[in-house]
Amino acid sequence: MNVNVYEPGTDLPPGTLAAVQELFRVSYHRYHYLAEVASTDRVKFVATAHGRVCGYASASQAGKLYRLANLLVDMGSRGTGLGRRLERVRYDYIRGKGVSCYVSCTCEDTTSQMLKLELGLRPVAFKIGYRSDVVRLGERGSAVVFTDAPIEVAEPRVDSIMRDEVLRRTRYVSADPKPAVLDALPPDDFAEVLTGSVGHRRMARMPGFRFAGHEYDAVDAQWHYCFQARNEAYQEGVRQQPAIAVMPAPLEARLRLEELL
Incomplete structure (x- = not known):
């Protein structure tokens, strides 16, 4: 398996873009962030094996941190360690820039959360009913926020x-x-x-x-x-x-x- 990194400002090749979008369509009832896959404001990580796309992840700058998002492995590649490899490649890329990150993990199961813990990220928030109609119509999933950044709570500047x-x-x-x-x-x-x-x-x-x-x-x-x-x-x-x-x-x-x- 190979993981190709597409820097911000770079478009995914048309065939790769279509394959990534299809990966999300078949994996979720409704994926609200599908437009992000084509966005050039983020770094994209595309995993391929035997000439086909089998995994995807992204990261984008959000203020002084990076927001990690969109990590998905196709059904046939789950359990092979591909998700762990994508997480590691993405995290090493961000840390190589000397920047901390944060990410919201799903609570349908604990797989994604465990991968974040393995990287050394820590959970800092638990949001119940955060995700609507993503996995199944009419259901609200929850999310855990992870970060490796130091937390210094500040007063909001404006309402x-x-x-x-x-x-x-x-x-x-x-x-x-x-x-x-x-x-x-x-x-x-x-x-x-x-x-x-x-x-x-x-x-x-x-x-x-x-x-x-x-x-x-x-x-x-x-x-x-x-x-x-x-x-x-x-x-x-x-x-x-x-x-x-x-x-x-x-x-x-x-x-x-x-x-x-």
């Missing part, structure tokens, strides 16, 4: 609210979250609030939200505390019984604290 109607996700960023905005978050979206130390104290007292860990905001290139709304999307995610390899340390500490109260 913002962003909603992705396709992914059914809403993100509210605020140093001091406003009750009126929190009450208006869509109940059927994965809804999260990113905040700093002042907002953390307020959000921790609100039963309608759960502390999810630490999250990186690529817009302002800072880490914040992350809280998730306990809404309909959250309940859907809980019902899917997400698989998690290792609970993020900040959540372990929170659970221990709650047990003592």
